Amino acid sequence: MSRPLVARIDTAALAHNLGLARRLAGPARILAVVKANGYGHGLLRVARALRAADGFAVLTLGEAETLRADGFSHPIVLLEGFFHPDELPAIAHWRLQPVIHREDQAEILARARLDHRVDVFVKVDTGMHRLGLHPKRLQEVVARLQEAESVGSVTLMTHFASADEAEVGVDEQMQAFRKASEGLELPASLANSAALMRYPETQGDWVRPGIMLYGASPFANQTGAGLGLLPAMTLESRVIAQRPLRKGEAVGYGGSFVAAKDMRIGIVACGYADGYPRHAGTGTPVLVEGQHTRTLGRVSMDMLCIDLTPIPNAHVGSLVTLWGEGLPVEEVAASAGTIAYELLTAIAPRVRIEET
Numbered sequence: 001m002s003r004p005l006v007a008r009i010d011t012a013a014l015a016h017n018l019g020l021a022r023r024l025a026g027p028a029r030i031l032a033v034v035k036a037n038g039y040g041h042g043l044l045r046v047a048r049a050l051r052a053a054d055g056f057a058v059l060t061l062g063e064a065e066t067l068r069a070d071g072f073s074h075p076i077v078l079l080e081g082f083f084h085p086d087e088l089p090a091i092a093h094w095r096l097q098p099v100i101h102r103e104d105q106a107e108i109l110a111r112a113r114l115d116h117r118v119d120v121f122v123k124v125d126t127g128m129h130r131l132g133l134h135p136k137r138l139q140e141v142v143a144r145l146q147e148a149e150s151v152g153s154v155t156l157m158t159h160f161a162s163a164d165e166a167e168v169g170v171d172e173q174m175q176a177f178r179k180a181s182e183g184l185e186l187p188a189s190l191a192n193s194a195a196l197m198r199y200p201e202t203q204g205d206w207v208r209p210g211i212m213l214y215g216a217s218p219f220a221n222q223t224g225a226g227l228g229l230l231p232a233m234t235l236e237s238r239v240i241a242q243r244p245l246r247k248g249e250a251v252g253y254g255g256s257f258v259a260a261k262d263m264r265i266g267i268v269a270c271g272y273a274d275g276y277p278r279h280a281g282t283g284t285p286v287l288v289e290g291q292h293t294r295t296l297g298r299v300s301m302d303m304l305c306i307d308l309t310p311i312p313n314a315h316v317g318s319l320v321t322l323w324g325e326g327l328p329v330e331e332v333a334a335s336a337g338t339i340a341y342e343l344l345t346a347i348a349p350r351v352r353i354e355e356t
């Protein structure tokens with residue numbers, strides 16, 4: 001048998017989560033965000049499972065071309081637009097919709113001679129201060145784009161910095177957006193997963209859910225399961241060795257875990273080179289044959305160590321769930337001082353992926 005580590009992708013869960021996004025979105029159309037290899041789940045696998053979405057959002061031209069080559073005719077948005085003008089002919093050819101977030105991009109596109117008009121999303125910075133036009137410049141840049149022969153439709157867009165934090169929320173950014181776009185009768189795209197789930201007023205014409213489609217929560221204090229989502233990825237492996245650890249003995253690099261009493265430990269085929277977070281300290285939750293236990297000591301490149309003391313019937317070959325069904329990825333992320341997004345997107349290419 002080969003190395004037992006596998007990421008199981010539940011395509012029905014992806015479809016279920018899209019259904020929840022659909023109910024929350026009301027009449028708004030859904031741009032399913034499938035960047036970062038479908039948040040680590042596999043771009044084409046995810047896109048096929050989310051075929052009922054109204055469009056897809058990706059980062060790179062390469063991802064968009066992969067979708068077109070597989071036959072997807074949906075609108076496809078490039079979330080950071082074009083990185084170089086030499087991408088414009090392909091963007092026009094493949095009917096992709098770049099986000100225009102800098103004035104010079106607008107100018108370059110407006111002057112370009114292309115085979116087809118390019119539909120664009122124009123991003124305005126309403127307070128995140130990362131990408132986007134200054135609100136005061138929005139109207140002039142939109143006018144410039146609308147008069148250009150190379151440009152088709154214009155959709156306005158902004159991104160929230162704190163839709164997942166109730167104390168901050170979206171109010172200030174919503175106000176800034178309304179002010180910047182006053183008088184422009186154009187469709188708008190505002191909401192990420194957190195805004196879609198918590199702030200119906202951000203609905204607009206296109207919503208952009210990402211993390212929720214994969215079954216994880218955008219909120220720190222809630223799991224996806226608590227929000228009615230189903231985990232799309234379950235990372236599973238098996239116990240490949242077991243041994244007693246006597247009181248006073250240490251396990252793993254640096255001997256950072258020392259047994260306070262006699263124990264039994266298991267070694268699991270999964271390490272940080274697979275994308276399991278090295279910062280997950282002793283006590284990170286894992287399941288063995290569905291029963292809760294914890295990691296011990298430092299995560300190695302290819303292995304980690306778990307406590308089998310509370311699971312006397314565990315043996316070499318026992319199934320270990322690192323996250324997913326029965327163990328929210330958010331809990332593992334919290335133990336490692338990070339978020340579900342990082343764990344899911346960090347799954348390494350060497351991890352075998354199986355669809356269920």
Ligand SMILES: *Cc1c(COP(=O)(O)O)cnc(C)c1O
Pocket residue numbers: 033035079159191192193194208209210211212218
């Ligand atoms: C990644 C991304 C999203 C999706 O965000 P989630 O929090 O995963 O829902 C939406 N909009 C933009 C601009 C993004 O870059």
